[in-house]
Every structure is written in C-alpha cells, then in structure tokens.
Amino acid sequence: MTAKYIKRGIQVLVDMYLFNLAFIMALLFRFDGFVPEEYLIMYQDSFWWITAVFILTCIVFRLYHRLWSYASIHDVIVLGTAITIGSISVYAATVALDMMFPRSIYLISLFLNLVFLGGYRLGFRVLNIYKRFGLSPLKKQKPKNRKNVLIVGAGDAGNMALKELNQHQLDLSVNIVGFLDDDQEKQGCRVNGVKVLGSTDELVKISKKKDVDEVVIAMPSAPQQVIRYLIKTCSDYSIKTKIIPAVHDLISGRVSINHLREVEIEDLLKRDPIELDINQIAGYLTNKVVLVTGAGGSIGSELVRQIANFNPQTILLLGHGENSIFEIYREMVEKFPKNRLVPIIADVKDREKIFQIAKDYEPDVVFHAAAHKHVPLMEQNPEEAIKNNIYGTKNLVDAAHHHKSQRFVLVSTDKAVNPTSVMGATKRVAELIVENMAQTSETKYTAVRFGNVLGSRGSVIPHFKEQISKGGPVTITHPEMTRYFMTIPEASQLVIEAGGMSKGGEIYVLDMGQPVKIVDLAKDLIKLSGLEPEKDIKLSYTGIRPGEKLYEELLTEKENVSKTKHDKIYITDNTVSDTNEMKKELHAMEEIIAADLTFLEKQLLQESKTGTE
Numbered sequence: 001m002t003a004k005y006i007k008r009g010i011q012v013l014v015d016m017y018l019f020n021l022a023f024i025m026a027l028l029f030r031f032d033g034f035v036p037e038e039y040l041i042m043y044q045d046s047f048w049w050i051t052a053v054f055i056l057t058c059i060v061f062r063l064y065h066r067l068w069s070y071a072s073i074h075d076v077i078v079l080g081t082a083i084t085i086g087s088i089s090v091y092a093a094t095v096a097l098d099m100m101f102p103r104s105i106y107l108i109s110l111f112l113n114l115v116f117l118g119g120y121r122l123g124f125r126v127l128n129i130y131k132r133f134g135l136s137p138l139k140k141q142k143p144k145n146r147k148n149v150l151i152v153g154a155g156d157a158g159n160m161a162l163k164e165l166n167q168h169q170l171d172l173s174v175n176i177v178g179f180l181d182d183d184q185e186k187q188g189c190r191v192n193g194v195k196v197l198g199s200t201d202e203l204v205k206i207s208k209k210k211d212v213d214e215v216v217i218a219m220p221s222a223p224q225q226v227i228r229y230l231i232k233t234c235s236d237y238s239i240k241t242k243i244i245p246a247v248h249d250l251i252s253g254r255v256s257i258n259h260l261r262e263v264e265i266e267d268l269l270k271r272d273p274i275e276l277d278i279n280q281i282a283g284y285l286t287n288k289v290v291l292v293t294g295a296g297g298s299i300g301s302e303l304v305r306q307i308a309n310f311n312p313q314t315i316l317l318l319g320h321g322e323n324s325i326f327e328i329y330r331e332m333v334e335k336f337p338k339n340r341l342v343p344i345i346a347d348v349k350d351r352e353k354i355f356q357i358a359k360d361y362e363p364d365v366v367f368h369a370a371a372h373k374h375v376p377l378m379e380q381n382p383e384e385a386i387k388n389n390i391y392g393t394k395n396l397v398d399a400a401h402h403h404k405s406q407r408f409v410l411v412s413t414d415k416a417v418n419p420t421s422v423m424g425a426t427k428r429v430a431e432l433i434v435e436n437m438a439q440t441s442e443t444k445y446t447a448v449r450f451g452n453v454l455g456s457r458g459s460v461i462p463h464f465k466e467q468i469s470k471g472g473p474v475t476i477t478h479p480e481m482t483r484y485f486m487t488i489p490e491a492s493q494l495v496i497e498a499g500g501m502s503k504g505g506e507i508y509v510l511d512m513g514q515p516v517k518i519v520d521l522a523k524d525l526i527k528l529s530g531l532e533p534e535k536d537i538k539l540s541y542t543g544i545r546p547g548e549k550l551y552e553e554l555l556t557e558k559e560n561v562s563k564t565k566h567d568k569i570y571i572t573d574n575t576v577s578d579t580n581e582m583k584k585e586l587h588a589m590e591e592i593i594a595a596d597l598t599f600l601e602k603q604l605l606q607e608s609k610t611g612t613e
Helices: 003-030 037-060 073-096 103-133 156-167 200-209 224-236 247-252 265-269 278-285 298-310 322-335 351-361 375-380 382-402 422-440 460-469 488-501 518-528 579-595 600-612
Strands: 147-152 174-180 194-198 214-217 240-243 289-293 314-319 340-345 365-368 407-413 444-450 452-454 474-476 485-487 506-510 539-541 561-563 569-572
Touching: 003 037, 003 103, 037 073, 073 103, 147 156, 147 200, 156 174, 174 200, 194 200, 200 224, 214 224, 224 240, 224 518, 278 298, 278 488, 289 298, 289 351, 298 314, 298 322, 298 365, 298 488, 314 322, 314 351, 322 340, 351 382, 365 382, 365 488, 375 382, 375 422, 382 407, 382 422, 407 422, 407 488, 422 444, 444 488, 460 474, 460 518, 474 518, 485 488, 488 506, 518 539
Parallel strands: 147 174, 147 214, 174 194, 214 240, 289 314, 289 365, 314 340, 365 407, 407 444, 444 506, 452 485, 474 539
Antiparallel strands: 506 569, 561 569
8 A cells, every 4th residue: 555545544543533622512512511411322323324425425525536735725725615515414314314413513614624624624725824834833933044035016926926935935045035016905914924015216225224135027917117127226236136928928828927037137228118910911931831041040040930830831940050940940840849840951042942941841921031141251251252142042032933922031131221231231231132133023011120129049149148258348439329229029929020011122110219339238237147237247348349330220211211000110211123124133143252352341332222222
C-alpha cells in the first residue's frame, strides 16, 4: 500500500471521528448535557451506518483527492457543499428507517461538522502559509533579511501578482508591505490582507516610510506615460523595479500573468500600443504560400512567428545564414508543428536561384526583410550594399511579378529619406523599384518605412548593455544624436498590416512619436542597471561616423502623408519616377559595380537623388 492511500485512509478515520464527535455534541447541546436513554440507544444502534452515509458523500465529492495545503475558495465551496449534502443524506436515511432524532440535532451537527471538518482541512492551508513565510504559528515573528516589496496596482493583475509572490515568498525572500492604487475607493482597503496604502503620486513618500527595496508594477493596461513615470521615479531613487507583462502579451498568450520580469529600456521608450486589427487584415495570409526573406533576422523571424498564427499553407524561410535559419526553423517546428515550414538557404543576389524558388513554390505573398543595414559598414563596402539592397530587391520584385504573386511587401527604413549614407540610398532605390513595378504589375507592391528597432541585432541597446557590463565607458557618437524607436513586434505587425491594406505602390509610415536622444537612452539604461551615469559608468563621445545623420526623417521633401483608418499609421502620396529613367539608373549602377569605380558613394547618392526627383 502506497503512502498516498495510507494518507487518505487516515483522513477517512479522522472524518469518522469528527463526524461522530459533532453528532454527540449536538445531542449534548440539544438536551443540556442530559441525553435521554432512548436517543443514546438509537445512536448506538445507528452510528455505524449513518457514519458510512456521511463518509460516502465525502467520497462522492472527492474530498480525499484534494491538496488542502493549497486550498482555494473553490475547494472551500466544495467542502461546504459535501458536508451539507452529507448531513441531509443522514437525515433522509434516519427518516426512511424510522430512527429519527429531533430535527435540531441535524442542524446543530451540520454546523459543528462545518467547523470541525472545515477547520481541520483549512488548518493545513494555514500551516503551509506559515511554512512559506518562514514563521512559527506558535509565536509572532517578523520576517528577517527580506526585501520589502510594494505592488503598484490593486486590480486583478495586482491581486495575481500578490498570490504569485505569496506562493514563493520564502524562496524569493520578500515581504509585501502594501499596494498603491489611484482608485479612491480602494485606498485604505485590504486586498487579501494587504493594505492599499495610497496613490501612485505617493510612491516616493510611501517607499521611504516603508523602506521599500523593490516595486512591482502590476498595471498591464495603464497608459504608457504612467508606466514611464513609475519606472523613472523608481530609477531616480534607486528602487529596483519589476513589471507585469503588457496586456497585448497576455492576450496573445506569449506570457502569463505570473511572469514578473525585470524592467527593460523598452518600457521607458514604448508608446501606448498601436491597435492593429491584425485578425481582420491578415486573412490574406490564410491558406497561402508566404515567402519571408531575411527570415533569420530580427524583423524576419518575428514576421514568421506572427504569420504562423494565421494558418498559412506554407511558410518559406529564406536566408543567407544557415545558423539563423536553422534556429528560427527549429523554434517554429516546436511551436507550430502543424504548419508546413520550408527552410531555404539562398542569397537574394542570386537571380537565377530566386526565380527557381518562385517557380517551385509559387508564393502568394512575399515579405522582403533581407538587407544589409549597418550604416558604417556599408560605407566601407558600398558595392555589396548595392548588390544586396538594390539588385536583391529587384530580383525578388521581378520574380514575384513573373510568377504572379498576389502581394509584395518591402521592409524599408527612415534612413531612406533624404539619404546621406550608402545604406540609406540603396534602400531608397529599393523603394523606387517597388513603386515602379506597382505601376504595371497585377501584384500589389508596397513598402513599410520605420525607424530603429529595439533589441535587433547590432542595435544600440545590446551594444550599450555590453559596455555597461564591462564597466564602461558607454560610447555615444554625439550628444545631440536622436533616433526614432519601435519594438520588433510593433514593426512586424505594421508590415503585416501594410500587406493587407495595400492597393499597390504605397509607402506606409508609422508615427513613432517623439525621437529619443541617444545620450538619454544611455543614461536610462545605466540607471536601470543600478548604476549612476558619469559616477559608476562614464560616457564617451566618439564623433559622428561616416554616413550618419544627427536627426532621422520619415518623409522626403516631396512626400505628403494622409491618414489611414489607424491614427498612427500614414500613407505617402509619392510621385513615382519614370520607369525608363529608373531602368537607366539601374543600368548605370551595374556598370559602376562592374568597373569597381573609386567614387562609388558619391555616384550612388547622385543616382538615388535623381530617382527621387
């Protein structure tokens, strides 16, 4: 016999004892301690079978299959229901066998059974709580060597965060001192025994009063400016901060409510989430063959993840680097085993290979995210930027047209606007190639233009983090350098949105809010690491690199924008250059590459400006 069944057997014996104790006490209460002999004899003759009836009811309600150390409200309701039904069953059995006690006996025993059996079981829950808190139930003790935690937000998310912290309070070594909430009705009240101490405006005062070591922000649907205020306030006063995931991450199922995480720089930069009706506009992906180039990159891999949710017939994962394609392919096979995924190692510069892929798979939708993107590196290797960003795009555009793809979406950049770098110029020419093809092709071509992507490979934040981890200095090109930022999921959703909205030839632009100073970004990141800028980590200015601008732009001088149905997504009304002129410019670039001329940068910039005009 296993320990589990021995434990259940003991529980049954304890319940039998407590049930009979309750019945005897009910008799004593009813008759003021002097029970008539006839009722004593009746109880003696019937206690075995009435006990069996009661225990059988408990078995039916599976009271012996529950872990009472983790009892919930649902368990308490089931327990009360089982005891009530058991008492009614005992009453019905005694009536049927004409061995009925006074009715008050049944009511008194019901109450006592709730107290005895309920108290016995909930005692396990209480002992478990004391055990987790590291306290003794016999004497008062204060938590020692624990960090004081304040939860901001006393709603559903805050309550769930409290339960999560309580369940692991001993392991995490935390002491929850209270809540903050701006709802006046909640202030002064208690949530699961923890008091709401005040509003978010009192964060600093209450943190000092309660000697708070850590703040948990449990407001997943709060406006982003509120989140930024809380994070910055905690950072300024050296209070460690954790945060509940954003509401869109909870809805998508990426993370659960108990996924407390460290605050990242993205939380300071993010705008309020852009409401994209992905389910409505992404119907064009269902049961389609979708090709994603650059599928191993930051944007490309996120596109693959999101596209997979819309049940495409096939996703073609095309990339030049075998390791990155292998990683995203393996991830997707695990997460979406029912989807057909085809990893393809190929170079977009290989025109013959690209056409062969288009012939073999006949993609309905093409997302072109493959590109050389590093500005200083492309200044040193301009011919590769031309080959990859311009002719790689042209190969895909031509293949999509030739094999009658339904839609083509180019991932572009704000660096394509009035370009001062080889990378920006090549991306602008890529936009023009897409726009020109849209004039004559039945395929719907469009481009999506956005700024820097947080957390992408080679981006500034991972670079800063690495420098901070080494003790600094953090290198910044110029104190006035500013950039627009957005998150990878946000950028990828915009790309999918554009593909669904496109009628052909448009460039979609996202209103990315106010640009961010890179120096402010560096300082915030240092503070989030628990350090002080210039004191613990020095800042060093290295000068603007070749091809860089101080300020990025989202539109050229000749471009105007009009609103779409989404407040923060705009569409440009571009004046498309002449197709013959575009072919002439591309042919000139081919000759430049073939001749390997010295003044390639200057020539390329001139060509791109001519194309823009």
